[in-house]
Amino acid sequence: MARKKVVIAKAAAEPSLEKGSTRKRFSNVNSDTIGHNAKRTRIEDRTDYLRWRLRDDESRHTWHYLEDDEAAKEWPQTHADKYYLGLPLDLPDLPPPTTPLDSVRNGLTFFEKLQLPSGHWGCEYGGPMFLLPGLVVAWYVTKTPIPWYYATEIKNYLFARANPDDGGWGLHIEGESTVFGTAMNYTTLRLVGVDADHPKMIKARATLHKLGGATHGPHWAKFWLSVLGVTHWDIVNPVPPELWLLPDWTPISPWKWWIHLRQVFCSMGYLWSKKWVAEETDTIRSLRKELFVEDWDKIKWAAHRNTINPLDNYHPKTWVLNSVNWLLVHIWNPYLRPKVLAEKAEAWVSELIDMEDKNTDYADLAPVNGAVNLVVCFARDGPDAFSVKRHRERSQEFLWVNQEGLLCNGTNGVQCWDTAFAIQTMQDAGLTEDPRWRPMLMKSLKYLDDQQMRENVEDQAKCYRQQRKGGWAFSNKDQGYAVSDCVSEALKAVIILQKTPGFDTLIDDQRIFDAIDTLLTYQNPSGGCSSYEPQRAGTWMEMLNAAEVFGRIMVEYEYPECTTAVVTALSLFTKHWPEYRTKDIRLFVERAVKWVKAVQYPHGGWYGAWGICFTYATMFALESLSSIGETYETSEHSKKGCDFLLSHQRDDGGWSESYRACETNEYVEHPSGSQVVMTSWALIGLMKANYPHVEPLKKGIKLIMERQQPNGEWLQEAIEGVFNKSCMISYPNYKFTFTMKALGMFAKRYPDEKVI
Ligand SMILES: CC(C)=CCC[C@@H](C)[C@H]1CC[C@@]2(C)C3=C(CC[C@]12C)[C@@]1(C)CC[C@H](O)C(C)(C)[C@@H]1CC3
Secondary structure (H helix, E strand, O other): OOOOOOEEOOOOOOOOOOOOOOOHHHOOOOOOOOOOOOOOOOOOOOOOHHHEEEEEEOOEEEEEEOOOHHHHHHOOOOHHHHHHHOOOOOOOOOOOOOOHHHHHHHHHHHHHOOEOOOOOEOOOOOOEOOHHHHHHHHHHHOOOOOOHHHHHHHHHHHHHHOOOOOOOOOOEOOOOOOHHHHHHHHHHHHHOOOOOOOHHHHHHHHHHHHOOOHHHOOHHHHHHHHHHOOOOHHHOOOOOHHHHHOOOOOOOOHHHOOHHHHHHHHHHHHHHHHOEEOOOOHHHHHHHHHOOOOOHHHOOHHHHOOOOOHHHOOOOOOHHHHHHHHHHHHHHHHHHOOHHHHHHHHHHHHHHHHHHHHHOOOOOOOHHHHHHHHHHHHHHHOOOOHHHHHHHHHHHHHEEEEOOEEEEOOOOOOHHHHHHHHHHHHHHOOOOOOHHHHHHHHHHHHHHHHHOOOOOOOOOOOOOOOOOOOOOEOOOOOOOOEOHHHHHHHHHHHHHHHOOOOOOOOOOHHHHHHHHHHHOOOEOOOOOEOOOOOOOOOHHHHHHOOOOOOOOOOOOOOOHHHHHHHHHHHHHHHHHOOOOOHHHHHHHHHHHHHHHHHOOOOOOOOOOOOEOOHHHHHHHHHHHHHHOOOOOOOOHHHHHHHHHHHHOOOOOOOEOEOOHHHHHOOOOEOOOOOEHHHHHHHHHHHHHOOOOOHHHHHHHHHHHHHHOOOOOOOOOOOOOEEEOOOEEEOOOOHHHHHHHHHHHHHHHHOOOOOOO
16 A cells, blocks of 8 residues: 655654753753744854863763853863864973974874873864754754754854855865755754854855755755755655565665665665654744745655756766666555555664664764664654653764864764874884883773773674674774774784783783684675675675765775775784684785785775875785785885875975875875875885885975974874765874874884984
C-alpha cells in the first residue's frame, strides 16, 4: 500500500538543558531560547571574551560563558583559553633561537602552555561550513535552548566567514560561495535571531538568488530544509531505509559503505521515511519567502529534485543513481512501497541509531549524524526523553569559540591524534630524555593510557562495527571509533615513551598486543590500508553517491597516509617485540609498501586524502619506503618522490600547495605563498628519504625559523586538511607539531650546520 504521511512535531513544553541535569559541566547554559515558544531572541553585538572558558573533562570539551562575576573570578582564564580566543597572552619574548634546536625549544615552551589538564592538546577543528547549520537546525526543530551568547557568537562567526565579495558562504572556509553554504548559513543566522533586513543578510540573499535559490541546493541542503519545513519533502531524493533490510551478502548493502556516509544515511533515512517536519514558526514562514527566487506556493518541489547549481555539483549523480531515484519516486513510493516493509525498515534503522547512541554515549561519530540523531530521538521519543536530553548535552562538545565567534568542529576534537604527534615530535628532536620536558610528556602518556579502548563495542557484528580493542580514536574514547592511523600514531607514541628511561610502563604488553591485533585487521587485499575499516565493497559503489558535494565518500579507499602509519607502527613494534606475530607483520609490511609503490603518480608524488595534498601524502609515502630501507640513493621510487617535492620548492625555500590540488588531482600553488606546515611536510619527506644535499633543506628550515614569533609560536596560515576531495578542514596544531618535527629532525642530522 502506498504511504505518504507527513508527521508534524507536536508542540512541546519548553525543554531546559539544565533542569534535572546531573552534569554540572553544562550548568552555565541558560534557558534563553530561540525560535519556538520563545520570546524575542536576545542577540547582542558581541560577548565579553574575558568570560569564556574551555572545560576539559577527561578531554570532553565544553565552552562556558560565565555571566556571573564571582564565578568568573573563581575560574580564571588559562593560557589555553586566551590562545583559542585570540586574546593577548602577554608572554615574554624568548631568547632568539640561533639553531633549529633552539627554535624547537622555544616552540615547546609555548606549546607546553597549551597542554590541557587531562594531558592532551585542544584546538579549533573548523573549516567545513555545513556542520554548524545542521546542528542549529537540529536544535531549532527540537526546541533546544540556544543561549544568547551562543547565538551572538554564531552570528559573529558566520558574518566573519562570509565571502567578502558576495556575502555568501562556500562548502568550506576557503571555498567560493555555493547554494549549500549560502542557503544553510543564511538559514542558521535567521534561526539564531538575525533579522532578514540586516545589510549582510540582504547581500547574502542576493547571492543566493543569483545562484538560483534554495531549490538549487544539493541533497543534504534539501534534506535539512525539508526537516525545517522550508522546502517540501518532495524535493529530496529518496533515502529509503529499506536498503538496510537487504541481506548482508548483496553487493550494495549499506553496511559496506564508508562509515560516515552510512551513519548519516541511516539517520536521514528514518526522517525521510516519516517525512517528519518541524512545527511551523514565523521564522520558518519567513524563510519560505526569503530563500527562493520564485513564489513559494508555486514551486513544483518534485521537479527540483535534481536541480543543482554547478558550483555545488562536485560529483554529479550518475545515470544509474538517477534511474534508481526515478523508479523509487515514480513507481515504488507511490504505488508499491508496502507499509509493513517501511515500518520494519524504520524499526531496524531506529535500532541501529540506538546502538550508535549507546556505543558513544550519544556523542556519535561526528556532528552530522549527531545532529540528525537528535532530531530522530525528538521525533521518536518525544521532547522530554533522556535520549533527547543527552543528545543536547553531547552536541555541545562539537562547539568551539575562536576570535571570530562560535563554530562547529568537524569532530568532538583532535585529542589523541595531536597528542601522538606531539610526543613523536619530541622524539624526533631527541628531547624525550631531557628532564625539562618530562612533566609534559608524562601527562601526554597518561592521557594516551586513559584513552586506549580496552574493549570492542557491544553487539559489534550486529551494528557492523570494526574491531577496536586496544585501539585509539582520532578524538577520544567516548567517540570510540578506532582509525588505522590513529591507532598507529598513538601506539608509536606510547612505545617511544615507554621505552625511554625514566617513563613508567602504564600500558602493559598485553594491551600493546591488543593494539597490534586490531591493526593487523586493517589491511585490504591490495595491501593498502583504509581509515576506519578495511574496504567492504568496490569503488564502483560511487555510482550511488547521492551527496553531490563530495567525492570518494561511498566506500573506504586505501590511503598512503594510513598505510604508512600502520607500517611504521608495526616496524617499531617488531623492534621491541620481535617474537609477536612476526610472520604476519612481515607479510603485512611487504604488501603494504608494495601497494604504496604501486600508487605513486607518474610525476613522482602521491595523492593525499586527508591533508593537502601531494605534499602531505608524499611525506608519508617516503617514510613507508624508508622503513624498508629504500631511500633517495637506493630506490627509484624514493628518488622520484624527492625530485617531485624539490620541483615544487619555491624561491624562498618553502612549499605552498593549494587545496585545489585535492579537487583537481594536480599540484596547484597556493596564491598566498609558502606555508610553514606544507614546508615542514616536504622537508620531513626529504629527510625520511635521506635526501643527501643539505642546501634545499636548509632553505626550508630557515623559512620555518624566520616565521617563528618571539614568544615561540607560529601563526595560523592556510588550511591544512581535507576530506572527501572537496571539503577542507583545519589542523591548527600542525603548525606546532610538524614544524618542530622538521626542525628537530634537521637538528639531529646536521648538528653543526649553520642555518641563520
Ligand atoms: C561528510 C560528512 C559525514 C562529514 C562529517 C565530517 C567527517 C566525515 C570528517 C571530519 C574529520 C575527518 C576529516 C577525519 C577523518 C575522516 C573524516 C572526518 C571524520 C580521519 C579520521 C580519516 C583518516 C585520516 O588519516 C585522519 C585520521 C587524519 C582523519 C581525521 C579527521
